[in-house]
Amino acid sequence: MAIEFKPSPSLPPPVNSVGAVAWVRQNLLSSPLNIFLTLFSFYVLYLLVPPVIEWGILTATFEGASKADCTGGGACWAFIGVYFEQFMYGLYPSEETWRINLALILLVVLIGTFAVKTVNKLFLSIGILIIYPVIAYFLFAGGVFGLEVVETSLWGGLFLTTLIGVVGIVASFPLGILLALGRQSNMPIAKSICIVFIETVRAVPLITILFMASVMIPLFLPEGMNFNKLLRVLIGITLFSSAYMAEVIRGGLQAIPKGQYEAADSMGLNYWQSMILVILPQALKLVIPGIVNTFIGLFKDTTLVYIVGMFDLLGRVQAATHDSSWLGTTIEGYAFAGFVFWAACFGMSRYSMRIERKLETGHKRN
Amino acid sequence: MSDKTTSSNKSLLNDAGTRALIFQIVLLAAVVFVGYYLFSNLQANRADQGISTGFAFLNQPAGFPVLIHLIEYTEADTYGRAFFVALINTVVISLMGIVLATIIGVVMGLARLSNNWLVARLATVYVETLRNIPLLLQMFFWYFAVLAALPIPKNSIVFADFFLNKRGIYSPNPMIQDGFGFVVAGFVLSIVASIALVVWAKKRQTKTGLWFPAYWASLGMIVVITFLALAASGFPIEFDLPQKSRFNVTGGMVLPPEFVAVLVALSTYTGAFIAEIVRAGILSVNWGQTEAARSLGLRDSLTQRLIVLPQALRVIIPPLTSQFLNLAKNSSLGAAIAYPELVAVVMGTTLNQTGQAVESIGLCMLVYGTLSLTISLFMNWYNKKMSLTER
Numbered sequence: 073m074a075i076e077f078k079p080s081p082s083l084p085p086p087v088n089s090v091g092a093v094a095w096v097r098q099n100l101l102s103s104p105l106n107i108f109l110t111l112f113s114f115y116v117l118y119l120l121v122p123p124v125i126e127w128g129i130l131t132a133t134f135e136g137a138s139k140a141d142c143t144g145g146g147a148c149w150a151f152i153g154v155y156f157e158q159f160m161y162g163l164y165p166s167e168e169t170w171r172i173n174l175a176l177i178l179l180v181v182l183i184g185t186f187a188v189k190t191v192n193k194l195f196l197s198i199g200i201l202i203i204y205p206v207i208a209y210f211l212f213a214g215g216v217f218g219l220e221v222v223e224t225s226l227w228g229g230l231f232l233t234t235l236i237g238v239v240g241i242v243a244s245f246p247l248g249i250l251l252a253l254g255r256q257s258n259m260p261i262a263k264s265i266c267i268v269f270i271e272t273v274r275a276v277p278l279i280t281i282l283f284m285a286s287v288m289i290p291l292f293l294p295e296g297m298n299f300n301k302l303l304r305v306l307i308g309i310t311l312f313s314s315a316y317m318a319e320v321i322r323g324g325l326q327a328i329p330k331g332q333y334e335a336a337d338s339m340g341l342n343y344w345q346s347m348i349l350v351i352l353p354q355a356l357k358l359v360i361p362g363i364v365n366t367f368i369g370l371f372k373d374t375t376l377v378y379i380v381g382m383f384d385l386l387g388r389v390q391a392a393t394h395d396s397s398w399l400g401t402t403i404e405g406y407a408f409a410g411f412v413f414w415a416a417c418f419g420m421s422r423y424s425m426r427i428e429r430k431l432e433t434g435h436k437r438n
Numbered sequence: 439m440s441d442k443t444t445s446s447n448k449s450l451l452n453d454a455g456t457r458a459l460i461f462q463i464v465l466l467a468a469v470v471f472v473g474y475y476l477f478s479n480l481q482a483n484r485a486d487q488g489i490s491t492g493f494a495f496l497n498q499p500a501g502f503p504v505l506i507h508l509i510e511y512t513e514a515d516t517y518g519r520a521f522f523v524a525l526i527n528t529v530v531i532s533l534m535g536i537v538l539a540t541i542i543g544v545v546m547g548l549a550r551l552s553n554n555w556l557v558a559r560l561a562t563v564y565v566e567t568l569r570n571i572p573l574l575l576q577m578f579f580w581y582f583a584v585l586a587a588l589p590i591p592k593n594s595i596v597f598a599d600f601f602l603n604k605r606g607i608y609s610p611n612p613m614i615q616d617g618f619g620f621v622v623a624g625f626v627l628s629i630v631a632s633i634a635l636v637v638w639a640k641k642r643q644t645k646t647g648l649w650f651p652a653y654w655a656s657l658g659m660i661v662v663i664t665f666l667a668l669a670a671s672g673f674p675i676e677f678d679l680p681q682k683s684r685f686n687v688t689g690g691m692v693l694p695p696e697f698v699a700v701l702v703a704l705s706t707y708t709g710a711f712i713a714e715i716v717r718a719g720i721l722s723v724n725w726g727q728t729e730a731a732r733s734l735g736l737r738d739s740l741t742q743r744l745i746v747l748p749q750a751l752r753v754i755i756p757p758l759t760s761q762f763l764n765l766a767k768n769s770s771l772g773a774a775i776a777y778p779e780l781v782a783v784v785m786g787t788t789l790n791q792t793g794q795a796v797e798s799i800g801l802c803m804l805v806y807g808t809l810s811l812t813i814s815l816f817m818n819w820y821n822k823k824m825s826l827t828e829r
Contacts, residue, residue: 099555106554113556261462265469275807277767280799283785287795291483292476372572379574379774386575393582402583410571410579417570 128407139398151401152408155392159408162228162383168220172231175208201242224302228383230412236309236384237371243310244370245363248317253347255318256325266318273315278373281308286380305377313370320362324355357431364424368417375413385409480796489793493801496521502787504778506694517788524783525805531700531779532766532809538705539765540758543712550717561713568710574771576707581699581775588695591686599679601687607698608680611691615674624667625660632656696777700769708765712758719754720746751824759817763810770806780805 088094100110131146135153142148152159161169182200185191212235214221227235254266273281285308290298328351336346356363378387389405392398484491496518503513507523508530549561568576586604589595594603601608632655639652668674680690723746731741773782780802789798 099553102553109552109554109557113554113560116560259458259462261466265465272803272807275810276803277770277781277806279770279773279781280785280802280806283781283789284799287785287789288799291795292479293483294479295482295486368570372570375572375574376771379771386572386578390578390582402586403579406575406579406583410575413572413575414567414570418566421570 139401147404147407148398148401149404151392151398151404154398155388155405158229158392159385159388160229161231162388163226164222164228164231165220165226168214168222171211171214171219175211178207179204224300227302229388230385232377232382233371233374233384233386236306236374236377237367239306240309240313240370240374241367243306244312244314244317244366247310247314248321249352251314251318252321252325255322270315270318273312274319278309278312278376279379281312282376282380284308301380302382305380305382309370309373313366313373316366316369317363320359320366321355323362324357324359325351327358328355360424360428360431364420368420371417371420372413385412487793491794491797493797495788495792495794495797498792500788500791502791504783505776506697506778517792520783520788521780521801524778524780527777528766528769528779528805529809531697531704531769531772531777535701535704535708535765535769536762538701539708539712539761542705542709543761544716546709546713547716547720550713551720565710565713568707569714573703573707573768574774577699577703577771577775580702581695585695585699591682592684594682594687596682599677599690601680601682601690603687604695605687605692606695607693608687608690609693610677610679611689613676613678615676617671617674620671621664621667621674625664628660628663631663632659635659696772696775699775700772700777700779704765704768708761708768711761711764715754715757715761716750719750719752722753723749748824752826755817755821755824759814759821762813762817766809766813767806 084090088097101107127146129146131144132149133142133144133146134149136142136148136150137154139148139151141150157166157169161172164172179200182196182204185196186193210216210219212222212227213224251266251270254262255270257263282305285304286301289304289307293299332350332354333346336350339346341349374384375386377384378390383391386409389409393402393405497516499514500517500520501513502520504511504520504523506527508526509523511519511523546561546564549557550565552558552561585606588602588604591601591603591605594601594608596602599610632652635656636652639650643649678689678691680687727745727749728741731745736744769779770781772779773786776782784798784802789795792798
């Protein structure tokens with residue numbers, strides 16, 4: 073009696089809604105406008121891609137010692153090879169560049185140890201933030217343990233770019249936190265000083281700050297007291313980016329609900345305890361994208377030191393393209409520098425997205 | 439009660455208010471002391487080096503050329519006039535850059551959201567490439583690699599009446615003839631009429647619900663009336679066309695390569711950032727809003743214009759303001775490729791010649807501060823106008 077209900081197997085989806093053909097129809101040819109846009113895009117690609125590949129790879133010269141070796145008619149990448157050391161280290165004496173490499177390896181190892189679970193993270197942080205810079209400074213500048221002295225005017229290339237970027241980032245972070253806290257505090261004088269500083273710095277271009285650092289600071293110092301140009305530029309850049317950092321962090325502080333402040337108070341925590349243990353960790357996590365954006369901006373802005381006469385990566389490339397024996401290699405130089413900056417900045421932004429996901433504690437509204 | 443609060447273990451030093459007061463007094467004293475110390479050093483140093491103080495130098499003859507000037511300027515003019523020329527150069531490039539960057543940004547932002555896969559990818563490549571490469575490098579690229587690679591004037595690239603060569607872009611220069619006032623009057627009149635039309639259309643819509651395409655009508659009106667005025671007065675504009683002579687191109691309006699390089703670099707770079715802002719703004723509008731609009735029977739273009747865009751603008755405007763400010767400040771990088779803007783003229787040449795660092799740098803900072811303030815005041819006004827009015 074009982075009829076067993078046997079569903080027949082589902083039919084496959086219509087052929088024109090799956091597979092490559094359907095994808096093309098949906099994504100490239102869904103309407104007249106879409107067809108036009110697709111054709112237009114192909115035209116743009118046709119204009120850009122083949123010439124670039126031909127110039128950059130097919131007819132390019134990769135090895136050689138002078139411009140005369142570049143006979144392919146395309147890019148002359150040999151230029152990058154010849155100047156590579158200058159692009160990396162500036163005019164740093166080549167027999168001493170191992171010191172820079174050593175410092176870099178040391179830093180990588182130190183940061184790598186963060187992954188080891190048994191290491192005390194507090195001591196490691198202190199080591200990286202306080203002891204490492206001292207070691208690195210003496211490695212770079214020399215003058216101890218028989219290391220030859222290298223004047224800072226010889227520092228350059230990607231080394232200088234990285235140095236300015238890292239020092240600016242590391243130093244502006246705590247300063248930015250202090251400024252942000254000052255701006256949010258209820259002490260009128262401290263608050264106004266912070267506001268005036270932040271707003272003034274943010275209203276002017278970085279170049280004016282750099283000019284100030286290189287031209288004006290010496291005028292403000294007492295007779296006979298004068299310090300290194302690199303140091304002055306570092307101070308300028310740090311002050312500049314700390315103002316931006318302060319605003320980013322302020323955004324995070326404002327986003328913390330009042331209940332968190334009250335909760336910290338009710339636990340009997342004093343101001344610094346409540347900030348360090350309760351408020352700042354939450355606020356900083358909220359604004360990671362903004363912080364990383366500031367870092368990326370700062371890294372790109374290091375190129376401006378060229379304008380006050382220092383030769384970072386871009387400055388070195390610029391100088392090299394004016395070498396009379398390599399005339400006409402401007403695009404290769406810019407392509408190389410552009411790629412290095414692009415890789416660094418793009419990498420930083422992707423890394424920040426990863427951190428964001430990792431720190432996500434799952435209070436998502438669904 | 440009062441016994442407890444004034445009891446002995448609550449000394450003045452343990453009171454949060456008092457400590458804050460002491461801290462602030464110390465802070466203020468430190469700032470004042472450092473300021474005084476720096477200032478006295480400055481006075482002593484300037485006396486030592488024989489640098490004069492004050493702004494009297496602005497009235498002295500500058501004696502250096504400024505290659506791009508929109509107002510009359512010769513080497514015999516004063517530093518003050520050179521400063522003014524540079525100020526105009528900065529303002530002009532900032533405003534043009536802002537307009538261009540906004541157009542590029544909106545187009546690219548919408549392109550990234552396009553349902554055409556290829557267009558979206560191309561826009562992504564554009565954004566990710568340009569915003570991750572330093573602006574200065576891009577400026578150098580346009581100036582030293584692209585524009586310098588253009589042919590010499592003799593072999594200019596010709597495009598209609600436009601000439602393109604190493605010395606810049608030559609375009610027809612409109613020359614105003616007698617009777618142009620009539621055209622201006624017609625233009626102004628049509629604008630006044632358009633405003634009246636828009637106001638009337640809005641009023642009528644509130645009253646009766648009837649819709650009138652006031653913006654399209656105004657546009658048509660402005661074009662037609664201006665054209666009629668032009669025709670009636672016998673087309674009082676003549677174009678000074680660039681002419682190719684044997685070795686050079688003469689006549690016409692010239693956009694120098696420095697100007698073109700700065701403008702292109704500024705607007706494409708900032709455009710990439712604006713594209714992301716526009717994209718985020720449009721994504722922030724809940725999809726339900728689009729669905730609701732469709733269920734009311736609104737066409738797609740109206741849905742975008744009346745429902746999505748106004749809500750997206752609330753998210754877009756504040757970050758857009760900072761991009762405009764950045765663009766205005768970044769115009770200072772023009773100094774690196776000899777575009778004579780404020781930093782190049784005032785903090786470069788003037789400072790070198792007079793040695794008056796404090797005055798020059800101070801003047802520059804003041805101008806940039808004012809420029810930033812003006813842009814942000816305007817954008818804040820616009821933001822307020824567009825912001826959510828809750829009842």
